[in-house]
Amino acid sequence: MTPTTIPASAGTRHLVNLALVRWHLTASAVCYAVSLLAGLAYAFQFNNLYPFAGIEFLSPGRVRMVHTNIAAYGFIANAFIAGLLFAIPRLTKRPILSDALGWVIFWAWQLVLTLTVIGVLAGFGQAIEWGETPVFVDPLVLVGLVLLVVNMTVPILQSTEQGLYVSLWYFLAAFAWTGLVYFMGNYLPQFWIPGTAGAAITGLFIHDLVGLFVTPIGWGLMYFFVPLLLRKPIWSHALSLIGFWGLAFFYPMQGVHHFLFSPIPMYAQYGAIVATIAVEIVVLTVIVNFFGTLHGRADAIRGNLAVRWFFTGIIFYAITCFQCAFQVTLTFQKIIHFTDWVVGHAHMVMYGVFGFWIMGMFIELWPRCIGRPWATPRLLTAHYWLTFVGIVIMVLDLTAAGLVQGFSWAGLSHWGESVVASMPFWWVRTVAGLIIIAGQGLFLYSMWATARRPATEPGMVRIGTPVEA
Amino acid sequence: MERFGASFLIAGIVTFLLGFFLQGVMPVLTLRKVPVATVEELVQTIPPEFSDLAEEYPVEFERAFGEVSLASLVEAIELGKENYIAEACWHCHSQFVRPVSKENIRFGPVSTPEEYQNLMQLPHLFGTRRVGPDLIRQAGKHSNDWHMAHFYEPRNIAPYSVMPAYPWFFDENKRPTKRALALVAYVQWLGSWAREVPGTIYNVDAMRGGDQ
Numbered sequence: 277m278t279p280t281t282i283p284a285s286a287g288t289r290h291l292v293n294l295a296l297v298r299w300h301l302t303a304s305a306v307c308y309a310v311s312l313l314a315g316l317a318y319a320f321q322f323n324n325l326y327p328f329a330g331i332e333f334l335s336p337g338r339v340r341m342v343h344t345n346i347a348a349y350g351f352i353a354n355a356f357i358a359g360l361l362f363a364i365p366r367l368t369k370r371p372i373l374s375d376a377l378g379w380v381i382f383w384a385w386q387l388v389l390t391l392t393v394i395g396v397l398a399g400f401g402q403a404i405e406w407g408e409t410p411v412f413v414d415p416l417v418l419v420g421l422v423l424l425v426v427n428m429t430v431p432i433l434q435s436t437e438q439g440l441y442v443s444l445w446y447f448l449a450a451f452a453w454t455g456l457v458y459f460m461g462n463y464l465p466q467f468w469i470p471g472t473a474g475a476a477i478t479g480l481f482i483h484d485l486v487g488l489f490v491t492p493i494g495w496g497l498m499y500f501f502v503p504l505l506l507r508k509p510i511w512s513h514a515l516s517l518i519g520f521w522g523l524a525f526f527y528p529m530q531g532v533h534h535f536l537f538s539p540i541p542m543y544a545q546y547g548a549i550v551a552t553i554a555v556e557i558v559v560l561t562v563i564v565n566f567f568g569t570l571h572g573r574a575d576a577i578r579g580n581l582a583v584r585w586f587f588t589g590i591i592f593y594a595i596t597c598f599q600c601a602f603q604v605t606l607t608f609q610k611i612i613h614f615t616d617w618v619v620g621h622a623h624m625v626m627y628g629v630f631g632f633w634i635m636g637m638f639i640e641l642w643p644r645c646i647g648r649p650w651a652t653p654r655l656l657t658a659h660y661w662l663t664f665v666g667i668v669i670m671v672l673d674l675t676a677a678g679l680v681q682g683f684s685w686a687g688l689s690h691w692g693e694s695v696v697a698s699m700p701f702w703w704v705r706t707v708a709g710l711i712i713i714a715g716q717g718l719f720l721y722s723m724w725a726t727a728r729r730p731a732t733e734p735g736m737v738r739i740g741t742p743v744e745a
Numbered sequence: 746m747e748r749f750g751a752s753f754l755i756a757g758i759v760t761f762l763l764g765f766f767l768q769g770v771m772p773v774l775t776l777r778k779v780p781v782a783t784v785e786e787l788v789q790t791i792p793p794e795f796s797d798l799a800e801e802y803p804v805e806f807e808r809a810f811g812e813v814s815l816a817s818l819v820e821a822i823e824l825g826k827e828n829y830i831a832e833a834c835w836h837c838h839s840q841f842v843r844p845v846s847k848e849n850i851r852f853g854p855v856s857t858p859e860e861y862q863n864l865m866q867l868p869h870l871f872g873t874r875r876v877g878p879d880l881i882r883q884a885g886k887h888s889n890d891w892h893m894a895h896f897y898e899p900r901n902i903a904p905y906s907v908m909p910a911y912p913w914f915f916d917e918n919k920r921p922t923k924r925a926l927a928l929v930a931y932v933q934w935l936g937s938w939a940r941e942v943p944g945t946i947y948n949v950d951a952m953r954g955g956d957q
Contacts, residue, residue: 322876322907324900332913337833399831403868408833433750445753452757460765465868469773470781471861474869476772480765482873488761524756528764532772535871537843539858541775544768610845614875686846691878692905702907 289375291365296378298645300358301638303386305720307350310393312716314343316709322702333397341396341408347626348406348485349417350389355634356493357385357424360447362641363500364428367444368435373427381427384420388413404478406485407462414462418455425451442516446496449524453488457481472539479540479548480531486625487527487555494630495519495562498586501640502569505583506576511568515561522558526551536609549604556601563594581656585636588664592628596621611686616701617678620671628667635663635719648729652722659722662715670708677701782863784819791818794933798889802921809923818930825931826865828924832911839872840881840935853882854939877908884937892929893921 320326321336328334361378365371372378388409395401395410402408409417429451432444440448461481465474503510510516532540532548566587570576576583599621602608612618639656643649650656677698684694791813799806799813810817829835841856842848849855860881861869887895891902896914899906914925921929 321909324907330912335832336909337836340836341833401831401833403830403835403870405873440750448750448753449757452754453761456761470864470867471869472858473773473776475871477769480768524760528760529767531768534873537845538841538871539856541772544772547767614839688847688851692903695907696905
């Protein structure tokens with residue numbers, strides 16, 4: 277399917293604004309590089325080799341906030357907006373409400389990211405995990421989110437298609453959730469609700485940002501891209517119903533699991549644990565559904581790099597869900613809370629799952645946006661393997677480090693012993709990060725080399741084009 | 746079709762509100778009878794470490810906060826908290842003691858909700874990661890000088906430490922600036938309301954070789 281034009285009212289507007297998609301992808305790639313380098317610098321602090329030691333505005337504590345916030349709001353959000361700009365018009369057969377508004381949102385969002393980096397480096401970071409964006413940036417974020425929702429919800433609600441496809445359920449729910457979640461997390465514990473109750477709400481924010489923004493849009497895009505690339509419908513409509521409603525019901529009520537054994541009332545802690553285990557079971561139905569869809573087309577994992585990224589991400593998703601159902605219990609929390617185990621888990625979810633899905637989207641969308649097939653298939657394969665090996669080493673390493681730290685603390689060793697024992701693990705983490713970054717270097721070079729190729733027509737690169745021979 | 750699409754938006758809002766009520770509003774309701782103290786209401790006594798600070802760094806203290814008083818203590822710990830947040834100390838230091846993993850032996854009494862019902866915990870600083878130790882029972886565990894030297898270069902005090910050095914808290918003569926005094930006052934105030942009783946076995950690290 278090449279982009280079709282909309283007759284009558286919409287004039288000759290293209291269905292998908294590929295220029296917008298391309299710029300969001302580019303911004304995402306830039307943020308990706310920034311986030312990875314910030315993460316690498318921070319990792320070096322743990323080897324006492326911090327490259328910017330003594331420079332106030334590049335202090336490791338501040339650079340860590342650049343790493344996490346630019347990963348979430350720069351890399352992931354920009355890539356998701358690109359995916360939505362591509363998927364929603366094709367699912368609804370209507371373009372987004374306004375291209376001009378799309379550009380306003382694009383620049384507003386990049387302004388948000390720039391101000392966030394400047395703000396946290398200048399010492400205005402908020403003490404809300406994943407919401408460190410300075411308080412003066414928050415209103416702009418909310419305005420941007422509302423405009424984004426308007427721009428994308430109108431075509432969905434106007435669609436005359438028979439029945440809404442499952443992707444659109446997820447997108448609509450995420451549109452309702454994201455602004456609410458952002459407002460709740462950045463304003464209530466900051467200005468109105470102190471202490472223990474504020475911590476409960478922060479926990480909800482940490483969790484909802486992953487659960488109600490990243491997860492539904494990520495799954496919605498998977499429901500769009502996987503059937504498209506495999507050229508077959510999703511395996512089970514019933515399972516996708518269970519997956520959506522299970523997520524919608526259970527996911528919003530598990531925030532306190534970030535603060536187990538804290539002074540937050542125990543009923544809230546127990547409730548969060550039960551809801552978490554419930555959602556892990558429900559989410560397994562989604563994973564089953566995708567493997568059901570893959571059945572009979574498993575060759576695509578060899579021949580199509582995008583599909584390979586997607587399904588590697590889905591396998592990581594299954595692993596994190598399994599892990600989560602255990603680590604959320606009080607028994608595990610005694611030891612692993614406050615340790616690198618949780619850091620490993622966060623990297624597997626945000627990077628191993630959603631980062632991998634985004635990489636798959638890049639593989640598929642970048643050639644279509646710039647109208648040239650990938651120039652460097654071999655480098656892209658190397659990129660996949662370096663990233664895969666890097667993240668697997670990092671997660672295994674941090675999980676093991678977490679156990680060492682947790683048992684060292686519980687055993688009442690001197691605090692310094694837990695630090696000394698962690699040193700080798702922190703070295704391995706740095707090396708794993710270097711492997712990942714080497715892969716991303718190849719990837720960014722590939723994007724650039726592809727963009728410099730002689731032009732063919734935009735949109736003529738067909739979806740499902742195998743990247744590898 | 747429009748109504749069908751809107752139903753997912755409405756479902757999103759309803760499920761969000763349900764979760765928000767169960768996990769956010771109910772803890773607020775549970776704690777509604779514990780009044781939220783302002784910093785002035787909260788700070789009723791001057792910890793000895795704060796008076797010591799004025800004696801140890803008289804010129805710098807005088808310039809920064811004037812006399813030792815409840816008002817200057819409030820100013821110092823509020824500025825200290827501000828810097829604690831700006832440097833994101835809370836990414837590597839938690840501020841609550843759990844009733845498990847022998848934390849009451851290592852750090853001191855287990856945290857209770859009412860300790861956090863005050864504006865020094867707006868936003869709360871629970872933290873989710875411990876690279877360094879918990880700080881909510883930190884008052885008096887080390888001397889002011891220990892903290893100053895530690896902020897300047899942690900590895901001079903604890904060779905294994907991975908904490909960043911904060912030389913920008915000190916002037917060109919390596920004397921503490923207002924920020925350094927405020928941070929030390931803040932850290933030395935944390936837990937001053939729940940001090941350990943001498944002779945108990947709190948703070949296992951201090952017992953086993955002094956430093957942390």
